[in-house]
Amino acid sequence: MDPGKCRMCMLPGFLRYHLIETAVLALIFTDFGFQLLSLINSPALSTEDKLEYNFYPVASGQLQFRIKAPNDAHIALTTGPQEGEPMYEVFIGGWSNSKSVIRKNRTKPEVAEVDTPDILSADELRGFWIRWNDGVISVGKEGEPSAFLTYADPEPFGIGYFGVCTGWGASGEWLIEGHGPLSTRDELAYKFHNVRSGSILVEVRAKSNAHIALTSKKGDSSPMYEIMLGGWENTASVIRYDRKQPDKVRVNTPNLLNENEMKKFAICWLDGRIVVRAGGVNGPVIMEWQDPKPIGVSYVGVRTGWGATGKWILRTAQYPPCPVPNHKNANPSAPPPPSGVTDIGDFCWCEASGGIIPPGAVEGGKDDETLYVGRAYHEGALLPGKVKPGHAVCYVAWGGGEHGKTEYQVLCGCNPVWVPTSGNNIPHNAIPGGESEDGEPLYVGRVQHEDTVTIGKVQPSHSVCYIPFGGAEVAFPEYEIMVQEN
Incomplete structure (x- = not known):
């Protein structure tokens, strides 16, 4: 295939879009009965060798799908339900299933290109994801947090629709984020x-x-x-x-x-x-x-x-329809909250996964990209940590190691402040962020370390803030702690 001679580009008058006009806020479950990335049940969609996009609305900042095709799976990302500019196109398995590219506005050269031999299959469904945030388009394989194809657009545009098609000798069977009743x-x-x-x-x-x-x-x-x-x-x-x-x-x-x-x-x-x-x-x-x-x-x-x-x-739901209690001391024999610390009410911890950042998420750190305040379950504990969208995980510190969790919660809908402290000196208005496996309340802390600002857990009984960093759990006796503004 030579996308520079794409029939879709040469014959725009022949394109016939099949549109769904009602946008949805999140993923819709259907009666197809197929599980994609353990997140969605998705309807089947067939595409013929016609290079005609089937368009659907999208609102979540990412697209997850599986495709069975011998070559040339094409995905378009557009502002509206029609062909035109601006538009990104992702070609997976082009050039006889040897290469994948990202193209903007159907012009060459490609803005991103990588060799991907045999990435598609005519005999089995293979899973992929596409994410976009702040002009960065990332393409990856199902189950792999790192992208194999990326492009940072210096002039990004809002994406409201996606389209899929196959061509150049290929028909495809797709399983996509659902839209069916x-x-x-x-x-x-x-x-x-x-x-x-x-x-x-x-x-x-x-x-x-x-x-x-x-x-x-x-x-x-x-x-x-x-x-x-x-x-x-x-x-x-x-x-x-x-x-x-x-x-x-x-x-x-x-x-x-x-x-x-x-x-x-x-x-x-x-x-x-x-x-x-x-x-x-x-x-x-x-x-x-x-x-x-x-x-x-x-x-x-x-x-x-x-x-x-x-x-x-x-x-x-993109964010929970009810607030979640900020902590509970489930173990009566566990250490109590430090003296002077009071329960300061409920905070909204939003369920998320795979690098998704809910609306109103609280920013807390920096490491080549913005880090968000998150928490995740690990070994019976609910641990505050850092959500790194580019890695599609929330990192938490436990047992001397750094653990990436693909399912996590993100703190949303509040405006906390960070104050310096040390040891087990926990301010009275510190925001509880979780609890240890023994039921001890944990708090959200952060530390400047190796040109980053990294979020971690404050464990009062240990008198330190632990951060997940470089694969390890690193302890700091001096740190900043997250508190509710008075």
Whole structure:
């Protein structure tokens, strides 16, 4: 293939775009049943050897997909649902599956180019991701945090749509971040979908009995949470644990659902705190319950029954629809908070993964790029650390090592300040950021080290701030600590 002689460029009048006009805020689960990067269930899409893009809206700053094709998988990134300038194009497996490039505005020379022999396959699906932030376009392989192709645009533009096509002797089968709806029948059988965030946005059209299950396994399992909306002929809603009565929560919700209109809800289950909001993330809380012994939630199931059918759209929330308690001292024998430190209220820790930075994320450091205040679970501890978008992980320090976690939480929606301190001198307004495996409260600290400002964990009983750096856990008795502004 010679993209300089691309039929798509020569014959723009022949292009026919298949558009989805309604943009979505996040990933939509579909009934295809395929798991991509453990994050999404995605619909199938076929492309023929015509070099005609199929366009879809995108709003998350990244695209994840799998493609089965012998060569020439093309992805366009555009401002709108039409051909024109400005536009980026990513060619994967071009030139007889030997090379991949990034091109801007269909002009040569390529702005980025790399040899990628046999990167595509006609016999198996292969996964890739594309991310864009501050004008930097990165292309990588599924499961690999580092990009194999990058371009920093000195004159970037906003990306609102992506398109995919194949050509030059290739047809393709794609699995992409989903855009399809989901239907459920009146059969009281859940359809389960993998989910990694601590919250979902739900839209459902049904006359009654919209049920949502939260489980640790794909399928009916024990224990499980059940949220029943519009039950009892659309008069009441409940939260039920492990299908047992009495219900943990029951409220009157007359006419909550509508068989002629999609109704929106937001559901959060972080740290065992189940919160249900009507109308989306900013809507009123209609039910809330704290499980004293939280279960892990990896799957969401939906169903309708008792005379009702339903149309559903499920989206992962870009930020949680409820605040998360900033810490809990789960172990009664663990060290208490340092003297003089008080609980200063809830902060919003937003579930994220793979380098995604939620809106309102708190900046805390610098290391060739901006670092964000994050935290992640490791060996039974919830550890403050640094989110490095370019590596697609949150780094935390533990046991003498630096550990990169692809799933993490990011501090959002507040404006903390940093103050110098040392040892176990913890200011009264320090913001708790996690806890050790023994239940000791941990705080967020940072240190200037080797031309970086690196975020880490302050462990009062050790009188130091530990930072993850260069593969190791490095301790500093003097550091800055994150506090709530008085």
